[in-house]
Amino acid sequence: MNQIMDKEQIKQQILSAFQFRHACKQFDPAKKISDDDFQFILETGHMSPSSFGLEPWKFVVVQNKDLRAKLAPASWGATEKLKTASHFVLILSRLQFGLSAHSAHVQHMINDVQKCPEDVATMMTSAIDNFQKVDFDLTSNERVFFEWGCRQSYIALGNMMTAAAEIGIDSCPMEGFNKEQVEKVLLDEGIIKGNDFGIACMVAFGYRAKDPRPKVRQPIEDVVEWKN
Template identity: 60%
Template sequence: MDKSTTTQQDILSAMNFRHATKEFNSSKKITDSDFQFILETGRLSPSSFGFEPWRFVVVQNQEIREKLRPYASGAQKQLATASHFVLILSRLPKDMVANSDYIKNMMENVQELPAEVVLAKGTTYDKFLRTGFRLQENERVMFEWSCRQTYLALGNMMTAAALIGIDSCPMEGFERDNIEKVLIEEGIMDPEHFGISCMVAFGYRQYEPGKKTRQSADQVIQWV
């Protein structure tokens, strides 16, 4: 059996292993090295124009988790039992417009682009925002577009976790305004630059899941 076949089987096995874990074994903790690996797959994830509109907040403080629980109906057991709990924040529209300090810094200091490339890429990006996807017409739409970028990182982290036998659960079941209020009060989130996109818990399952159910390939794949 060649290496590529083995890798494919490993990945499919991990995808079948992964499920939305509602309750974790609170006595089992993810090692620092394993969790750094999971976070690194998020950090290295792709984003539109490579502008990385995310921040990963790892909430290990139990008091803060308890403050979040009243406003996170979909994360009750996960907040209480997960080894690691991550809030994924997304940049606000003011940071994502083409002429913002954040975008300028990304192109000049992170991507290290020459001045002429910065100008060309900035022009292309501005056109994309205004006329391509027409995102800049509506701040809510633009924020949701930034949030969509964070889901690329979310998916990669969950897949990476599954590949090394770690469970996860993504969550949108929370009251955004109240969660953000807690984060602001605790000095965790700067409301001038970020809003919350989603949550994800990691750990080891307490119970074995039921049978995985999905539509067949014929139902979801179309060749033309």
């Protein structure tokens, strides 16, 4: 009975976090997230799943006010968040140069992080290469290849926002920016090198300045189809 109750309580807690979470438009600049709480949020991104376990992402936490100001002109959807959010994160995704099967990063992940035996490493490299060239036809278009990494980065984004909501912290994901202009700022700052990462999205974290309007969604029957 206790186990059943615990499970129901956990389910309700998770659903309550989803009800709490919204794309926060106004943050209270006087309220700051503790270091411990933000490390927890980052760890949920760090522990997120990725295709072949290649972790194509990088999380750049922008606390420097001067850098935030440089990003603002190219980030029309983030102007106010850059001024008021407690923490502001750029989620980067690897480009084809750094995510193809034989790249230094992929080989590092297979051999040094996942510690695959030599025969398994060879098999993994071949499987990834075939997937990228044949199954998903990624290698014929660099932008499509980049977007493959971005899709995985969004898994980490979702996990971080949900984790934040679980502990009462607000967030707002953003694509409201000019990709080329933002990447120019990141190049100038030495954050990206030109052939390693591109900007996938941005996300702000903090505490809401005012309560949001009630959450609305389509009926679940309109978005779920069963084929038994």
